[in-house]
Amino acid sequence: MRHWIARQRYLIDYTVAALARRKAKNAGLLAVYTALVFLVASVLLYSHALKREAAYLLQAAPEVVVQKLTAGRHDLVPASYIEKLRDIRGVRSVEGRLWGYYFDPLVAANFTVMAPSDRALPAGSIAIGEGIARTRGAAEGDVMAVRGYDGALILLRVAEVLPQSANIVTSDLLLMGETDFQALFGIRPGHYTDVTLSVAHPREVRKVAEKVVLLLPDTRPVLREEVLRTYEAVFDWREGIVLTLLVGAGLAFAILAWEKASGLSADERREIGVLKAVGWETGDVLKMKLWEGALVSGFAFLAGFTLAYWHVFTFSAPLFAPVLKGWSVLYPDFSLTPAVDGLQLASLFLFTVVPYIAATLIPVWRAAVTDPDTVMR
Amino acid sequence: MLFHPAVMALLLADALSLVLLLPAGVFAVRLLRHWDLKSGSARQINLERQTYLIATVLGFVFLVQILSLLLLVFTADRLAVQFVGAMCAVGTFNVNPFGFPALFLKLALFFLAATWLFMDHVDNRAPDYPLTRVKYALLLVVLPVATLAALVQLRYFLDLRADVITSCCGSLFTGSKTVTAELAQMPPLPAMIGFYVAAGAVVLAGLHYLWHRRGALVFSGLSAVAFPVAIAAVIAFLSLYIYEHPHHHCPFCLLKAEYGYVGYLVYLPLFVGSALGMALGVTLPFAARAATLRPVMERVMPRVVATATGLFFLLIMLVAWFSWRSNLVLL
Amino acid sequence: MDAFIELRGVRKAWNEGLPNQFWAVDGIDLDLARGCVTLLTGPSGSGKTTLLTLLGALSRPTEGRVRLAGEDVSSLPERFLTERRRHNFGFVFQQFNLIRGLSVLENVMLPAYPLAPPHGELRARALQLLRELGLEHRSEARVEWLSGGEAQRAAIARALINDPPVIIADEPTANLDTHLSMAFLAIVERLKAQGRTVILSSHDALVSEAPVVDRIVSLRDGKVVG
Numbered sequence: 001m002r003h004w005i006a007r008q009r010y011l012i013d014y015t016v017a018a019l020a021r022r023k024a025k026n027a028g029l030l031a032v033y034t035a036l037v038f039l040v041a042s043v044l045l046y047s048h049a050l051k052r053e054a055a056y057l058l059q060a061a062p063e064v065v066v067q068k069l070t071a072g073r074h075d076l077v078p079a080s081y082i083e084k085l086r087d088i089r090g091v092r093s094v095e096g097r098l099w100g101y102y103f104d105p106l107v108a109a110n111f112t113v114m115a116p117s118d119r120a121l122p123a124g125s126i127a128i129g130e131g132i133a134r135t136r137g138a139a140e141g142d143v144m145a146v147r148g149y150d151g152a153l154i155l156l157r158v159a160e161v162l163p164q165s166a167n168i169v170t171s172d173l174l175l176m177g178e179t180d181f182q183a184l185f186g187i188r189p190g191h192y193t194d195v196t197l198s199v200a201h202p203r204e205v206r207k208v209a210e211k212v213v214l215l216l217p218d219t220r221p222v223l224r225e226e227v228l229r230t231y232e233a234v235f236d237w238r239e240g241i242v243l244t245l246l247v248g249a250g251l252a253f254a255i256l257a258w259e260k261a262s263g264l265s266a267d268e269r270r271e272i273g274v275l276k277a278v279g280w281e282t283g284d285v286l287k288m289k290l291w292e293g294a295l296v297s298g299f300a301f302l303a304g305f306t307l308a309y310w311h312v313f314t315f316s317a318p319l320f321a322p323v324l325k326g327w328s329v330l331y332p333d334f335s336l337t338p339a340v341d342g343l344q345l346a347s348l349f350l351f352t353v354v355p356y357i358a359a360t361l362i363p364v365w366r367a368a369v370t371d372p373d374t375v376m377r
Numbered sequence: 378m379l380f381h382p383a384v385m386a387l388l389l390a391d392a393l394s395l396v397l398l399l400p401a402g403v404f405a406v407r408l409l410r411h412w413d414l415k416s417g418s419a420r421q422i423n424l425e426r427q428t429y430l431i432a433t434v435l436g437f438v439f440l441v442q443i444l445s446l447l448l449l450v451f452t453a454d455r456l457a458v459q460f461v462g463a464m465c466a467v468g469t470f471n472v473n474p475f476g477f478p479a480l481f482l483k484l485a486l487f488f489l490a491a492t493w494l495f496m497d498h499v500d501n502r503a504p505d506y507p508l509t510r511v512k513y514a515l516l517l518v519v520l521p522v523a524t525l526a527a528l529v530q531l532r533y534f535l536d537l538r539a540d541v542i543t544s545c546c547g548s549l550f551t552g553s554k555t556v557t558a559e560l561a562q563m564p565p566l567p568a569m570i571g572f573y574v575a576a577g578a579v580v581l582a583g584l585h586y587l588w589h590r591r592g593a594l595v596f597s598g599l600s601a602v603a604f605p606v607a608i609a610a611v612i613a614f615l616s617l618y619i620y621e622h623p624h625h626h627c628p629f630c631l632l633k634a635e636y637g638y639v640g641y642l643v644y645l646p647l648f649v650g651s652a653l654g655m656a657l658g659v660t661l662p663f664a665a666r667a668a669t670l671r672p673v674m675e676r677v678m679p680r681v682v683a684t685a686t687g688l689f690f691l692l693i694m695l696v697a698w699f700s701w702r703s704n705l706v707l708l
Numbered sequence: 709m710d711a712f713i714e715l716r717g718v719r720k721a722w723n724e725g726l727p728n729q730f731w732a733v734d735g736i737d738l739d740l741a742r743g744c745v746t747l748l749t750g751p752s753g754s755g756k757t758t759l760l761t762l763l764g765a766l767s768r769p770t771e772g773r774v775r776l777a778g779e780d781v782s783s784l785p786e787r788f789l790t791e792r793r794r795h796n797f798g799f800v801f802q803q804f805n806l807i808r809g810l811s812v813l814e815n816v817m818l819p820a821y822p823l824a825p826p827h828g829e830l831r832a833r834a835l836q837l838l839r840e841l842g843l844e845h846r847s848e849a850r851v852e853w854l855s856g857g858e859a860q861r862a863a864i865a866r867a868l869i870n871d872p873p874v875i876i877a878d879e880p881t882a883n884l885d886t887h888l889s890m891a892f893l894a895i896v897e898r899l900k901a902q903g904r905t906v907i908l909s910s911h912d913a914l915v916s917e918a919p920v921v922d923r924i925v926s927l928r929d930g931k932v933v934g
Contacts, residue, residue, distance in 0.1 A: 007824035014821060021809035044382060226540070229459045233539040240380025267808070274805045277766060278819040278866065279794035281787055282429050290433070341634075343383055343451040346444055350386035354441055358393045361433060369426040372790075373761040375805050376878055415783045417768040419724040425785055504788040 008291070011284065015292040018271075029260050030300055036253050037304025037352045038311070039246055039319075044344045045308055046317040047239040049336035054231045058224055062095075062196035063205050065222045066212055076191040081216060085195060088211050090204040096192030098181045102146060102174065107135040111174040115181040123177050125159040131171035133161045149186035156180065197221075242320065243351070250351070254359040261293075262363035269370060276372035285368040293360050297353045305348065313338045378537040383452040388534070390445040391527035397434045402520040404431060405513040412509055428509070431516070432497050438523070439490035446483050449530070450629050459539035466629035467560055475533035482526035487648075488655055489519045495656035499664060499677055507667030508660070515659075560612055562626045565707045568613030569700075575599070575606040576693045579654070583686025586679075593678055594661055600654025600685060607647050607692065615643070615696055618703035643695055650688035653681050711739035711775075712874070712905060713763055718772035718782075719930075720758050732758040734930035735772070740907065742873070745900055745920050748909040750927035756909040757878055759927065763907055764876045765793040794823065798867025800877040804859045806851040806866070812838065813847040816865045823870065830869075837865040841895070857888040864895060874905040881912045893918050 019026055066085065068077045077096065085094045098115035111132055121127065128138060138144055142158045162170050182189060197212075199205050209221040264272075272285055280288075311317055313336055378384055408424055453466035453476070463469050470476030493515055500508035562568075582596040611628045619636055620627075631640030657678065664670045720733040733755045740746055740763070748756045761767045762774060765781055768789065774782040781792055798819075806815045816834040825833075838844045841861040846854065854862060860880065867875055877896075881889040889912070896906055897920045908915060916924060926934040 003824055006826070007822065010821040010824055014818075017810060017814070047382075225458075229540060232459050236378075236381045239382050240385060243382050243385055244380070270805070271807055274801075274807060275818070276790075277799055277801070277805070279790065279870065280819075280822055281790040282426070283787065284822045286429060286433060341451075342632075343448065343455055346448040346451060347383045347386040350390045350441075350444060350448065354390060354393060354444070357437060358397060361397065361437060362430065365430040365433060369429065371767065373766040375801055375803075376757050376761055376766070414785065417770050417783065422768065501787060504784055506785060 008287070011288045012291050012295070015288050015295065019292060019295065022268075025260070026296065029256065030296060032253055032256060033296065033300035033352075033356065034304040034307070036246075036249060037300050037348065038307045039249065040243065040351045041305050041308030041344075041348050042311050042317055043239060043242050043246070043320055044348055045312045045340065046320055046336070047235050048341075048344055049312060049339050051232060051235045052339050053336060054235070055228060058228050058231070061224050061227070063199040063202070063224050064197040064209055064212070066195040066197060066216075066219050067222065068194075068216075068219050070218070076187065076193065077195050077219075079190040079192070081219070082192075082195055084215055085197060085212065088197075088208055088215065090199055090201065090208050092198045092200045095196050097194055097196055098178060098187070099193050100181075100185055102184070104136075104146070109135065109172070111172050113174045113176065113181065113184070115178045116175050119175075121159065121175060121177040121180075123179050124155070124157055125177075126156045126180070127160040127162055127173075127175040128158055129162050129171045129173035130164045132174060133158075146184065148184050154180070154184060250355060254355050257356050257359040258363060261360040262366065264367055269367070270375065272367055272370045273372065273374040276370060277375045282368050285370075286365060289364040289368060290357075293357055293364065297356055301349070301353055304352070309338070309340075312336065378456070378534055378539065381452070381456070381534075383448060383455070384534050387445050387448055387452065388531060390441050390448075391530060394438045394441055394523060395527055398438060398520055398523050401431050401434050401516060405516040405520075408513045409510060412513075414505060414509075432494075435490055435493050435497070435516075435519075439487070439494060442483060442487050442490060446480075446487060447632075449480060449483060450632060454629060454633070456537070456539075461540045464625075465627050467627050469537075473533060473536040475529050475536060479526065479530040479533045482522065482529055486519070486522050486526050488652055489515075489522055491652040492656040492659045493519060495653070495681075496660045496663075499660055499670065499673055502673040502677075503667065503669040505667075505669050507670055508663055511663045560626055560628075563609055563613040565614040565617070568610050569708075571606050572610035572696065573693065575603040576689050576696075579603045579650075579689045580686055580693065583682050583689070586682050587686070590679075593682060594658060596682055596685075597654045597658025597661065600651050600689070601658060603689065604647065604651040604655075607651075610696070611643065614707060615699060617707060618700045618705055621703055621705045623705065623707075639699065643692065643699075646688035646692045646695070650685045650692065653685040653688075657681050657685075712742045712777060713740040714738075714773075714775040715762070716773040716775075718762060718769045718774060720762060720767065721770045722758075724770065731930050733762060733769075736930075736932055738763075738925065738932065740905065742905055743900065743903050744922040745896060745906040745908070746923045746925060747916055747921045748907065748925050748927060749911055749916055750933075751911065754927040755930040756927055758930075760876055760878055760907065760909050764797045764799060764874075765789050766799075794819065794870055794872075796872050796874055798864075798870065798872040798875045800860065800863045800867050800875065800880055802879040802882055804863040804883075806854075806859060806862055808852050809850065811848050811850055812843065812854070812862045812865075815851055815862060816869055818869075819866060820869050834865065834869060837868050838862075841865050856883050857891065860884065860888070860892065861895075873903075874907065875899055876907045878909050879912075880908060881910060881915055886914065889914050893920055896920050 066077070066081075068075045068081070079096065082094050082096050085091060095117055097117070100113050102111045102113045103109075104111055111129075115121075126144065128136075128144070133139065136144065138158050138161075140158055140161055144156050144158055146154050146156060148154050156176065162173060162175075164170075176184070181187065197208065199208050205223055205225070209223055212219060212221045275285055275288075276282070311319065316336065379388070404427055408428075411420060412424060413421055450466055453469035456469045457463040457465050460468055460472050463472065470480060493512065496508055496512050496515065500506055500512060563571075579596065579599045582592060582599050585591070586593050586596050608628065611631070612626050616626050616628060616631065617623060619631060619639055629640075630636065631643065632638065633640075661674075661678075664674050715736050715738040718733060718736045718738075719731055721729055722732050723729045736759065748759060750756055758767075762769055765774075765776065768784075769782050772782065773780055776792060776796060779792075781789060784792065806812075807818065810818075813831070813834055816837060817830055820830050820833075835844060835847060838847050841864060843858060843861050843865065846858060846862075851859065851862060860883075864875075880892055884892060893915070896908070896918075899906055900920060908921070910916065915921065925932055
């Protein structure tokens with residue numbers, strides 16, 4: 001064992017010296033390699049952080065949302081339904097929600113409008129998300145005009161700008177009182193957009209949902225776990241598409257790695273011949289060359305990963321955010337909570353280092369089997 | 378579910394392994410026909426040179442398999458949230474009939490590659506390379522297993538569809554099928570007895586060999602038996618002790634941070650110990666027939682047996698320790 | 709005295725199986741004794757260098773047998789042939805073949821890397837050899853900065869680092885002036901005095917007339933002619 005380690009140390013010594021001697025040649029490859037690791041790692045880290053963010057948000061969401069369907073379309077839920085739902089065993093609480101989207105022609109963006117149940121906003125006053133405040137240039141105390149369902153102009157006073165928090169969705173939020181909401185969208189009193197149920201025991205969620213459908217056949221319950229599942233799948237899919245687009249880059253890199261590894265200069269070829277002639281064996285040269293690949297890979301992996309970490313968690317991934325986030329037009333400024341796990345590291349390794357090693361294996365071997373007597377020919 | 382990043386990484390790993398292994402298969406056939414160490418002909422010298430490449434390729438495939446085995450388990454665990462009824466990796470593997478076979482084939486490939494590398498290691502120490510033909514015949518076994526492993530895994534992922542909300546009827550009745558979240562398992566007591574007996578037998582056989590230099594094959598056979606028994610034991614009782622939950626029989630969650638990564642601690646000695654034992658067992662009957670390998674085996678075998686015995690002993694200690702430390706009372 | 713290296717009916721083909729195949733070494737029987745200085749001589753293309761690679765276990769014969777210290781090495785695979793070469797031969801090449809970018813000391817230590825001796829020990833041994841060859845003051849210099857004579861002495865130190873019983877030198881005086889060639893022959897004498905076997909190839913009259921040479925083997929067209 002000691003002997004084995006000593007031997008690897010000598011081989012590493014040699015290969016470090018060899019790398020240092022050919023700085024110019026290796027720097028280019030290293031830069032491209034690092035860039036590739038950076039790109040892939042950014043995609044992986046960013047979408048993973050987004051997924052975590054979504055899951056985190058959904059934790060606060062109700063277990064079940066019940067929507068009414070009329071002719072297969074989403075319809076308003078009458079208040080009488082709420083009473084019926086309250087009777088289902090296992091349901092802890094039932095709440096009607098009023099929410100919707102408002103398209104603001106001024107900034108050409110959709111706002112999420114809600115009448116919150118946990119805070120009463122007096123008529124004529126609203127609370128707005130940081131994204132709306134930013135794009136409309138509105139501050140506390142300002143008056144914001146919106147156009148109602150019937151075309152009438154409604155003036156609302158901004159009572160509060162919601163603080164920017166770590167989550168995505170408050171950015172485009174517009175909160176108002178129930179009466180303002182009804183006036184804005186022309187909703188009859190006693191009707192709700194949908195109904196939320198909170199269920200006491202997580203194991204009963206599916207049971208409760210089944211009862212809802214039996215009790216109110218014109219409704220559809222949407223479970224939190226299903227939403228989460230869908231988010232996951234959608235984010236994964238987006239991530240996969242972006243990675244597929246990077247396949248071209250990966251392929252180009254593999255070809256470059258192959259080229260670099262097989263395009264030995266006459267000098268390098270002679271050097272390997274000398275090593276063989278003075279008593280190195282094919283296996284020694286092979287190991288030395290594999291160490292070279294490992295060192296280059298290790299450096300590129302660490303550097304690329306560190307850069308990606310900064311890119312994603314300090315600068316919020318400006319390169320990929322538009323493709324991966326796919327949220328509304330009002331992107332909130334937020335920084336993601338750093339999250340790294342074995343899955344990402346192993347994927348990243350398989351996407352970058354493994355193809356590099358695979359691409360250089362044959363060229364490296366070809367160099368290593370140089371005949372020892374070449375130096376005498 | 379081909380557009381999942383980890384799935385793409387796994388498929389890429391398989392594709393790369395196969396791209397390197399298939400030419401190795403062609404080479405193996407050529408070698409089996411023309412190998413003649415006595416000859417100094419250009420063809421023989423070329424064959425000898427290519428054996429270096431093949432060994433390197435096998436080493437590469439071996440390392441990639443270890444990595445992709447881990448990644449497959451991580452991925453299954455991560456994907457569990459997308460399937461109704463799946464609580465963790467077990468559920469995801471149960472989503473379709475190709476999940477567990479894909480995992481088993483990867484395991485088989487791991488052990489085969491380990492055996493090949495061990496045989497190569499031994500063979501390279503005798504100047505007449507007496508195991509060369511056996512080695513390349515074994516390579517012709519590795520190749521179809523690797524191909525099958527790649528295909529089954531591909532099929533598994535192709536058939537994997539998340540239970541997502543669809544726009545029309547959206548809700549839960551599209552996904553009314555749920556997957557089995559747990560594995561079939563033995564009752565704890567027989568599993569416990571089985572594990573301590575099997576692993577104890579390996580340790581005893583190892584010690585017997587180290588003292589008397591006899592019975593290495595018995596040792597190998599026992600370590601090959603101990604592997605599935607130990608896995609069954611993890612499922613039947615060790616997992617319960619570690620999760621401190623009477624019904625969670627998952628051999629994969631052990632690898633997660635929530636449980637302090639104890640899975641690595643348990644699986645590392647188990648996998649390395651079993652791989653050494655099995656590799657030795659496959660190599661031994663062939664090596665015994667080559668006179669030049671006798672001194673090599675005399676040097677290598679005690680080291681291998683001592684290492685594997687030590688690892689199995691460590692495994693027993695670890696399992697006993699986790700069982701004892703647990704707050705869960707099973708028996 | 710027993711022959712240290714024994715060649716029997718040795719042939720080596722170049723471009724084997726191709727239309728331009730030819731036998732660079734064509735049926736040579738040769739015994740080389742321990743502790744002798746042997747000179748291979750002959751016109752260029754006579755097979756001197758190829759024969760040196762066969763004697764020094766740098767290549768395997770296409771046909772025939774090579775025995776080294778009583779062991780048949782002609783069909784040893786590379787892994788083992790290299791092993792024998794490491795322990796038995798040190799090479800001094802015509803172009804010296806030092807590795808550029810490394811220091812003299814590192815170049816000298818290079819052949820010992822695969823044997824992985826403790827680093828301090830190896831370094832001390834290398835410095836000792838450089839001292840004996842009067843090159844200690846240049847040990848940290850990069851090899852590009854060496855003069856021809858210095859480069860050759862560095863190459864000799866490298867050849868001796870694993871303490872081999874046989875030193876093989878290919879056209880050692882081809883790149884040296886008379887003065888340095890004489891210095892080289894003095895070193896050969898010292899090697900011989902240490903009990904080492906030396907095999908030289910050269911068509912330099914200075915070498916063939918040197919008193920240190922015990923035996924001259926003349927080659928022509930891959931065959932021994934005297």
